[in-house]
Amino acid sequence: MSLLEAENISIEFGGLKAVQNFNLKLKDHELFSIIGPNGAGKTTIFNMLTGIYTPTSGIVKMNDVVMNGKKIHEFTHMGIARTFQNIRLFGAASVLENLTIAMQSDAKYGLFDSLLRTSKFKAREKEIKENARELLSFFELDKKESFLAKNLPYGEQRKLEIARAMATHPKVLCLDEPAAGMNPSEVEDLIGIINKIRSSYDITIILIEHHMNMVMAIADRIKVIEFGITIAEGQPDEIKNDPKVIEAYLGKEEEQYA
Amino acid sequence: MMKIKNNDTNKTYLSYIVVPVLFFVLYYLIQTKTINMYWRNIILICGINGVVAMSLNLINGITGQSCLGQAGFMSVGAYVSAMLTKNVFKPYMTDTFQTYALFVAALIIGGLAAGLIGFLIGLPSLRLRGDYLAIITLGFGEMIRVMWRVVPAAGRAKGINSIPKVTNFVSVYIIVFLVMLIFRNFTKSSYGRSCIAVRENELAGETMGINTTAAKIRAFVFAAIVAGIGGGLYSHLMTFINPDTFNSAKSTDYVLYLYTGGVGSFSSALLGAIIFTIIPEILRFMGEWRLVVYPLVLILTMIYRPKGLFGKHEFGFMRFGEKENEYEKEENAGILMLISKAVKSLLNGKKEKTRKEAQ
Numbered sequence: 001m002s003l004l005e006a007e008n009i010s011i012e013f014g015g016l017k018a019v020q021n022f023n024l025k026l027k028d029h030e031l032f033s034i035i036g037p038n039g040a041g042k043t044t045i046f047n048m049l050t051g052i053y054t055p056t057s058g059i060v061k062m063n064d065v066v067m068n069g070k071k072i073h074e075f076t077h078m079g080i081a082r083t084f085q086n087i088r089l090f091g092a093a094s095v096l097e098n099l100t101i102a103m104q105s106d107a108k109y110g111l112f113d114s115l116l117r118t119s120k121f122k123a124r125e126k127e128i129k130e131n132a133r134e135l136l137s138f139f140e141l142d143k144k145e146s147f148l149a150k151n152l153p154y155g156e157q158r159k160l161e162i163a164r165a166m167a168t169h170p171k172v173l174c175l176d177e178p179a180a181g182m183n184p185s186e187v188e189d190l191i192g193i194i195n196k197i198r199s200s201y202d203i204t205i206i207l208i209e210h211h212m213n214m215v216m217a218i219a220d221r222i223k224v225i226e227f228g229i230t231i232a233e234g235q236p237d238e239i240k241n242d243p244k245v246i247e248a249y250l251g252k253e254e255e256q257y258a
Numbered sequence: 259m260m261k262i263k264n265n266d267t268n269k270t271y272l273s274y275i276v277v278p279v280l281f282f283v284l285y286y287l288i289q290t291k292t293i294n295m296y297w298r299n300i301i302l303i304c305g306i307n308g309v310v311a312m313s314l315n316l317i318n319g320i321t322g323q324s325c326l327g328q329a330g331f332m333s334v335g336a337y338v339s340a341m342l343t344k345n346v347f348k349p350y351m352t353d354t355f356q357t358y359a360l361f362v363a364a365l366i367i368g369g370l371a372a373g374l375i376g377f378l379i380g381l382p383s384l385r386l387r388g389d390y391l392a393i394i395t396l397g398f399g400e401m402i403r404v405m406w407r408v409v410p411a412a413g414r415a416k417g418i419n420s421i422p423k424v425t426n427f428v429s430v431y432i433i434v435f436l437v438m439l440i441f442r443n444f445t446k447s448s449y450g451r452s453c454i455a456v457r458e459n460e461l462a463g464e465t466m467g468i469n470t471t472a473a474k475i476r477a478f479v480f481a482a483i484v485a486g487i488g489g490g491l492y493s494h495l496m497t498f499i500n501p502d503t504f505n506s507a508k509s510t511d512y513v514l515y516l517y518t519g520g521v522g523s524f525s526s527a528l529l530g531a532i533i534f535t536i537i538p539e540i541l542r543f544m545g546e547w548r549l550v551v552y553p554l555v556l557i558l559t560m561i562y563r564p565k566g567l568f569g570k571h572e573f574g575f576m577r578f579g580e581k582e583n584e585y586e587k588e589e590n591a592g593i594l595m596l597i598s599k600a601v602k603s604l605l606n607g608k609k610e611k612t613r614k615e616a617q
Contacts (some may be wrong), residue, residue, distance in 0.1 A: 071469070073465075073467045073469050074463075077467055084462065093454055097451070101466065102466040102470070109447075114448070
């Protein structure tokens with residue numbers, strides 16, 4: 001049994017084969033990274049794994065339940081959460097509200113409880129707020145809880161996105177280019193946060209990233225995609241020395257930085 | 259607007275006092291005929307328009323959908339409750355207690371009927387958004403209006419007349435207040451938060467485990483129920499309704515009340531409805547010219563106060579007496595904020611002057 005499994009998933013948009021025969025079997029507690037050049041189909045894979053797209057062929061399974069055709073929120077309830085490459089926060093809501101909105105499944109009260117504000121409702125709401133505040137202090141955002149999300153600086157918006165994903169109590173966390181647009185010191189900060197999440201929560205992470213240093217430093221397993229096709233898979237060291245990968249992706253990077 | 263500094267709890271309780279005081283003052287003035295029948299009716303219509311504008315705020319302001327058919331929901335409540343009281347309940351409306359019990363029952367049944375229609379209109383909202391949804395709701399609103407023209411029980415184009423006149427100041431005031439409380443409790447719960455998620459970012463909301471489909475349907479049904487209750491109050495105040503009372507111009511009026519008041523806040527929706535119901539009445543002395551001046555007022559409001567006259571501010575009791583923090587204040591930016599800033603700068607100016615004089 002695996003938390004999240006993909007068997008030969010492919011997706012086509014019209015005639016474009018965006019992803020072909022992608023396989024994934026996630027091991028518990030690992031940090032699995034998907035890399036590849038721009039337009040390789042990484043985000044499309046995420047969209048299939050989180051239910052935004054239904055694969056044209058192949059099966060996505062969570063805890064051995066076939067998830068094809070299920071709604072996005074049902075994927076979330078099965079324990080998968082994600083962040084977005086282009087930040088999608090609830091902009092006009094406060095930082096704290098961003099988390100309480102995501103804690104939807106913790107609110108186990110009915111409509112009448114909320115309209116009449118019963119003691120059950122109040123107890124639940126108090127708990128949700130406390131949990132949200134705890135999560136904010138974990139991500140060192142507690143001093144900004146009443147800021148509107150859209151007024152946060154960029155790096156903190158990225159952090160808040162991760163915090164919001166964590167608020168849904170995920171077992172699998174999908175990070176879509178969390179370091180995009182960050183400077184080296186912010187990337188260091190982000191690596192620290194990811195390590196902190198891994199050590200404090202029982203969680204498996206899938207990471208899409210372009211910062212090779214970051215991926216090589218923290219990933220347990222890497223998969224390389226080019227034009228929707230998997231070209232290599234393995235430990236960071238294997239990937240570094242794979243001639244195909246160097247040709248497709250890392251080679252360019254080394255030329256640039258040599 | 260309503261703020262008393264209380265250093266112990268950091269809460270404001272002014273609005274908790276203002277609500278009953280305002281009630282008794284208005285009640286006294288109406289009872290002693292200081293406010294004549296004409297203005298009394300205008301006050302009641304203000305309240306009813308406020309109820310419908312607030313219900314529209316749930317769809318447009320909180321859930322971020324666009325609905326242009328609010329008069330359609332209102333007409334369902336108005337017709338169903340009027341048919342009930344006129345044809346079924348009238349013989350039993352003997353004493354005061356029974357009259358009002360049956361009136362409330364008719365309002366609720368009318369509201370539920372409107373809720374059912376709201377559910378039907380909510381369905382297309384799952385696939386459409388923005389302008390397209392607005393067109394659909396506009397069409398649905400018109401459809402309901404035309405439907406009343408062909409239903410024999412609804413009196414066809416003639417409408418229904420001699421409806422028992424049971425809407426009074428007390429019932430309108432209480433219903434406005436209750437509707438505000440219910441909307442507040444709804445928005446401050448996980449149900450309201452899922453509506454906010456739909457407004458802010460539907461896809462992100464869905465990936466956070468929110469059933470956005472259910473949230474949208476819930477908002478439409480809930481808003482339709484409240485609009486239906488508003489319609490019931492309206493028909494029992496006017497004692498006469500016909501299909502053309504609820505045409506698309508009326509729907510547009512509610513959109514106007516909401517956006518000029520301040521979309522996103524129930525208090526602003528109410529205040530917008532009150533102000534823009536009263537302005538045309540005040541302008542009556544101008545005769546036909548008021549139809550020129552009134553739109554001009556609207557245009558100027560939209561140019562200089564694009565977030566609405568009162569922004570996103572809520573009354574104190576709508577925030578459980580919690581104070582707005584500075585970020586919220588800045589963001590909400592209502593006209594009251596502007597006035598208080600102007601007053602403060604004036605006062606500071608005076609202080610500086612006196613300081614200079616002292617020097």
